[in-house]
Amino acid sequence: MGKFIKFFVVGILFGIVLVKSEAVSWYRIFEMFKFQSFHMYGIIGTAVGTGIILLLIAKFKNVKTIEGSFLRVPLKDRGFTRYIIGGTIFGLGWALSGACPGPMYILIGTGAFSVLILIAAALLGTYAYGLLKDKLPH
Numbered sequence: 001m002g003k004f005i006k007f008f009v010v011g012i013l014f015g016i017v018l019v020k021s022e023a024v025s026w027y028r029i030f031e032m033f034k035f036q037s038f039h040m041y042g043i044i045g046t047a048v049g050t051g052i053i054l055l056l057i058a059k060f061k062n063v064k065t066i067e068g069s070f071l072r073v074p075l076k077d078r079g080f081t082r083y084i085i086g087g088t089i090f091g092l093g094w095a096l097s098g099a100c101p102g103p104m105y106i107l108i109g110t111g112a113f114s115v116l117i118l119i120a121a122a123l124l125g126t127y128a129y130g131l132l133k134d135k136l137p138h
Helices: 002-020 026-033 039-061 081-097 101-109 115-135
Strands: none
Touching (some): 002 101, 026 039, 081 115
16 A cells, blocks of 8 residues: 555646646637647647656666566557547547546546546446447457
């Protein structure tokens, strides 16, 4: 249990950063999808750049996961259709709800309890995906 506390603390700090940077703001997301502001694109670009740098550091330092195995990012299967379909569904859900999965939980921490409806819908969508997974292009 004690080893999970550091991940809990990092999650709380990550949530504070997302709230303070307004990455969980519905208005900022609305601006992004209307191409009216660079704010969200800057945050996403910074996250991608930070992720690349941290993965490279983890690779060279042989960082281990919580289970004790070495951190390894598996190669993705090549394909075009599934990424377009999956990206479109994800983007539509993000645009309709005003939040992607991570910030939904952060919004609960800010007191926006109406997000519980979104989380229930996301869980229902995940369940539906599980039922239809074998019939979808992968």
